[in-house]
Amino acid sequence: MAARQAGQTDVESPFSIRAGAPLPALQKLLILDRDGVINEDSDAYIKSLAEWIPIPGAIDAIARLSKAGWTVAVATNQSGLARGYYDLATLDAMHARLRELVAEQGGEVGLIVHCPHGPDDGCACRKPKPGMLEQIATHYGTELAGVWFVGDSRGDLDAALAVHCQPVLVKTGKGERTLSKPLPAGTLIFDDLAAIADQLLL
Numbered sequence: 001m002a003a004r005q006a007g008q009t010d011v012e013s014p015f016s017i018r019a020g021a022p023l024p025a026l027q028k029l030l031i032l033d034r035d036g037v038i039n040e041d042s043d044a045y046i047k048s049l050a051e052w053i054p055i056p057g058a059i060d061a062i063a064r065l066s067k068a069g070w071t072v073a074v075a076t077n078q079s080g081l082a083r084g085y086y087d088l089a090t091l092d093a094m095h096a097r098l099r100e101l102v103a104e105q106g107g108e109v110g111l112i113v114h115c116p117h118g119p120d121d122g123c124a125c126r127k128p129k130p131g132m133l134e135q136i137a138t139h140y141g142t143e144l145a146g147v148w149f150v151g152d153s154r155g156d157l158d159a160a161l162a163v164h165c166q167p168v169l170v171k172t173g174k175g176e177r178t179l180s181k182p183l184p185a186g187t188l189i190f191d192d193l194a195a196i197a198d199q200l201l202l
């Protein structure tokens with residue numbers, strides 16, 4: 001299958017912050033994995049809008065960060081597209097719903113990038129490859145070093161390390177499963193996205 005480019009269905013403003021560095025005048029950038037971080041995940045994939053269920057506290061966390069000047073972008077593998085489990089319109093409906101829920105709380109979601117490919121397509125965007133993170137960095141005109149990338153799977157952590165992001169693991173989604181095996185040195189661990197927002201907004 002010809003490798004399609006990673007899909008992006010959103011635009012956002014160009015700001016960033018290197019986690020741990022002095023806070024520059026520019027806004028702060030946080031990158032999130034989707035399934036298992038923002039919404040519940042399933043080994044059967046998230047195949048419909050009805051199956052897209054926000055993790056408690058996640059929508060509020062994104063809204064709180066956004067209102068505090070953080071740019072919150074998303075990088076998500078969506079091999080279910082290549083597998084034919086759902087189509088792009090369904091994926092877009094999930095992301096429209098995410099935006100709607102965050103907007104209802106006065107926040108906004110930044111760029112959402114997805115990898116539509118399957119594991120055997122040899123694309124550059126499927127995590128653990130860092131292509132989507134690089135796409136987000138290009139979009140916002142920023143470096144990635146030290147930027148927190150929050151995921152629930154080992155592939156998320158490895159993608160972060162590939163571009164010198166700060167790997168951050170949440171225990172939601174597949175996080176506990178990921179935590180049961182050795183993690184990359186320096187990985188930060190939080191219960192959930194709400195706890196990350198609490199930390200970043202201290």
Ligand SMILES: O=P(O)(O)OC[C@@H](O)[C@H]1O[C@@H](OP(=O)(O)O)[C@@H](O)[C@@H](O)[C@@H]1O
Nearest residue numbers: 033034035042043045046076077078079
């Ligand atoms: O966590 P993000 O990247 O947002 O999305 C993960 C999903 O695309 C799906 O990724 C699949 O992995 P494979 O793509 O089949 O290896 C499985 O892990 C599913 O359970 C999961 O829902």
Ligand SMILES: [Mg+2]
Nearest residue numbers: 033035036152
């Ligand atoms: Mg995930």
Ligand SMILES: [Zn+2]
Nearest residue numbers: 115123125126
């Ligand atoms: Zn891809």
